[in-house]
Amino acid sequence: MIAPFELVRAGSLAEALELLESDPEAHVLAGGTALVLLMKQGLLRPSRLIDIGGLAELRGIRMNGDLRIGALTTHLEAERSALVRRHCPALASCFGTVATVRIRAQGTVGGNLAHADPAQDPPPMLVALGAVAVLESGAGRREVPMEDLFVDVFETSIGPGELLREIVVPPLAEGARATYVKFLPRTEDDYATVSVGAVLRVDADGRCADVRVALGSVGPTPVRARRVESALRGERVTPARLREAAMLVREEVDPIADARGSAAYKREMAGVWTERALRALLP
Amino acid sequence: MPAERLLSDLLRDDLGLTGTKIGCGVGVCGACTVLVDDVPVTSCLLLAAQAEGRSIRTIEGIADGDRLTALQRAFITEGGFQCGICTPGQIVSATALLERSAHPAEGEIRDWMKGNLCRCTGYYGILRAVRAAAEASA
Structure with a gap:
């Protein structure tokens, strides 16, 4: 059961901002899939929701x-x-x-x-x-x-x-490629054990001109894999070098143990899936 | 209507439209699927107020009176259900798919339907039914 609350519908962005300013404790309702679930579970008991769902702008x-x-x-x-x-x-x-x-x-x-x-x-x-x-x-x-x-x-x-x-x-730089992969050992609609978003640009000499890698599900926020990136930037990207660089991510992530794997397992999988993501981006 | 009223409760308790089922209550199983402006949503996670002024279609509104749709007939002929608790959600979801894409590819059917869980059929009957309905409209 959801505890009673007041629902206020914002008719414009300006009105939504006014409502937010006048009541900093209010929560913003958009689609509601996460917010309503938290309220159903009693994890969140807002006294007021500002419904912005109708704001076409x-x-x-x-x-x-x-x-x-x-x-x-x-x-x-x-x-x-x-x-x-x-x-x-x-x-x-x-x-x-x-x-x-x-x-x-x-x-x-x-x-x-x-x-x-x-x-x-x-x-x-x-x-x-x-x-x-x-x-x-x-x-x-x-x-x-x-x-x-x-x-x-x-x-x-x-x-x-x-x-x-x-x-x-922003647009991808000329020649850059991007991918998103996630590891789902249980079911298709589950949260990932680890996920990887990556962008890689390899120049005509086969050197890494630019790379950005970030991981999900293996820390309190998305984890930017800066060590992996600096190990690759300016280097010739051979499969061996990619693998070596990808494994550095294991020291950058901070996973917790849950039903999707132990912390050690997720750390290991972060390396494996970072390598897979980057390898998929090789020209 | 109280602000905390969920669409699924409004449909079932206030309007007596009990074809929409409550399964998991957390947005995973798909038993409570209804169409809001022709798009499938999880009615157990949608405040009824969020649906104000929009068109709602439940399982009760899929058939034309006693005349079943090709999809509903295919669920019968292909063995797309056993206990029936997930069936309204399956039919409502698949109806939205076929309205958007009359001849969906196999991958599209599987991706679209993966949010509707079934504990009886093993899914093959459901997939056959959706494919058969798509072919019937060819």
């Missing part, structure tokens, strides 16, 4: 050099969007691996990020792509790199009175 996908995804765009819309598929097929397929079609149809891209569940799919992919979160408040707008958005489990750097408005995904 926060919905939709557009291109202006960068790909801009409105926070209220559903995962299903993002997954099927011709713009997203053209801009970055790996991102479209990443959205398509979130939970099940019903959750994708209801849950929003922004809600997923604001929820900051470390086992979610889009965060590591968006970190690897160098995406930016656009936050809006009564005081104005600020942009936060995706990797700085996540502070801890279920905790973000979205401040009181701020609303996640959209995410901005």
Whole structure:
């Protein structure tokens, strides 16, 4: 049973920001798949929800050099969007691996990020792509790199009175390739044991011109694999070198033991799946 | 209506539309699937207020009176159910799939339907039924 609360519907973005400012304890309702579940389980008992679900200005996908995804765009819309598929097929397929079609149809891209569940799919992919979160408040707008958005489990750097408005995904550099892979040893709709978002650009000499790797489910936030990246940048990317670099990720992740594996197992799998992700990106 | 009313409770308890089932209650099993503006959602995780002003279709609204749809007939002929508790959710989900994509590829069917759990059939009958319904509309 959900404890009683007051539901206030915002008719515009400005009104939503006013409501947020006047009641910093209020929670924001978008698709509700995560929030309503937490409330059903008694883990969250907000006295007031601000329903932003009807705000058309926060919905939709557009291109202006960068790909801009409105926070209220559903995962299903993002997954099927011709713009997203053209801009970055790996991102479209990443959205398509979130939970099940019903959750994708209801849950929003922004809600997923604001929820900051470390086992979610889009965060590591968006970190690897160098995406930016656009936050809006009564005081104005600020942009936060995706990797700085996540502070801890279920905790973000979205401040009181701020609303996640959209995410901005820059285009891949010429010749760069991206992928998202996840390891699901139990069922297809489970949370990942480990997931990897990666972007790799190899120049004409076979050297790594640029690389970005981020992992999900193996730490309190998405984990940027900086040691892996610096071991590869500027180096000739042979399969042996890739493997050696990928294994460095085992010292960067901080997994917990759960039904999806022991901490030691997840650490090992982080190395294996980082290598697989990078190998898939070799020209 | 209280703000905390879930769509699944509104349908079952207030409107008596008990075809929509409650299984897991946490958004995993798919027994409570209904269509909101033709898109399948988890009605046990949707506040009824979120559906205000939108079109809701439940299992009760799939058949035309006593005339079953090709999909419903295929569930019977292909053995797409045993105990029946997941069946409304399976039919509602598959109906949305076939409305979007009249001839879905095998991978599309499996991906779309993976959110509807069944403990009896082993799924093969369900997949056969969806394929048969798609072929019947060819």
